[in-house]
Amino acid sequence: MSAIYRRYRPTQFTEVIGQDHITKSLQSALQKEMIAHAYLFSGPRGTGKTTMARLFAKALNCPKRTSSAEACDKCTICQEIKNGSAVDIIEIDAASNRGIDEMRELRERILFSPTSLKYKVYIIDEVHMLTKEAFNALLKTLEEPPAHAIFILATTELHKVPDTIISRCQRFQFHRASIESLHSVLIDIAKKEKITLTNDAIELIAERADGSFRDALTILGSVSAHGSNLGAEQLREILGLPSEQVIAKLLELVIGQDPLALATFLQKQLRDGQDLSVMVRQLCDRLKATIFDEKDPAVIQKNATLLEQCLLVLARIRVATDPNGIIVTRLLALVKSGAVPGPVPVVQTNTPTPKVTDLTKKENEFVNDQSSTQSVDSVSSQESQPLESKDFWGAFLLEIKQHNHALYMLVRSAKLLELTDSKLVLAVKFRFYSERLFETKNRKLVEEAASKVHGKRLILECQVKSDIEEAKPASGEDVMNTVVDVFELEEVAS
């Protein structure tokens, strides 16, 4: 957790920003002494759930609480709770204490009266991470809690908390911080910290924080050492974000009609180490801005549709094992849906073709993993033989097509470079094609098909050659389909 965030954590209910519906309700409960035994705080990360839990625990126990239900913040009890030394405030991180043992221990210890405070308060963070058995144990405690015990459960994923637990709790939903409140907090704290930022830099941080106060202050802390009067462009560099130009180019390609240009662009971004999800998020921010600035209803509608689709992409990658693959697929599909297929553009790849050695290494590692070192030896000792490629290629493609159409599309776009009694060497146009080919399932299928057709056990090797001609003259649509198929491949195959 960043030092700035810790330093500016609210110490009173009145200092909490953007969660008035919760502070008012808790203050009112304290004033009326209507205290529940269990509370459930749900909401996005960085919106102050744990902070609120501590404030509430403090106000519950402070003997000199004010008439507006604020803790005095001066007495020994307040001080103890503030510096984390109060033994009766027990914080449990369910992400690292998920099990039944922790909950059993909790059940035993909860029976003892608080040592020095009025209430024993259990704050269980990320409660959705508990195992099923642990939830059951917790439920038993919630069903018959001792009078002195109060639970505050916090979660970012309410849907993973069992209904039986939810129904025992008073529930509060935390809101994401609005851009305006992030903005005002950032201006306020930057001033106190003597960090000078231009207005567009503040805006950029507020956007990047994505509704989280914690993230906003963490970013602020991370840029504070980089000099004064920082602007948005400098900030982008410091934070490793793509420049305005890159985002503008991405937008141009997404609304354009040239899937291959988009594929090439995305491939270059990946090679440059860009995180595509960051780019799409920024694309969304840009689209949002254009929607609000635009006067033409048709453009507004068009951009809104595009924004919706990009937001769906972001939603989808949250649970994806290969977020970049999903992003490339979906962005290309956007081009397809809005485009009239034109002539195939010539790919201008300025980046050098990746060396084959990487893949060879991967290959050997793989073979060693399978402990079939014999195959490695036979590969190196085997002489290459002339190709009998035509007969082999057709039957080989057919064999793959019967098993997996997406993989067939990928292999069909490849070129047969070499066929010996021990190996099959293919050339593909893009690096991500070879990456897909080398995923265990795909590779296995290709090698089995090749071995079956050829009659000898073959090992697959692959080279990336951006200048290869595809097996068949492909229309823009065909190339696009292949690219989309290749990215869908992992999902289809797994």
Ligand SMILES: [Zn+2]
């Ligand atoms: Zn106090």
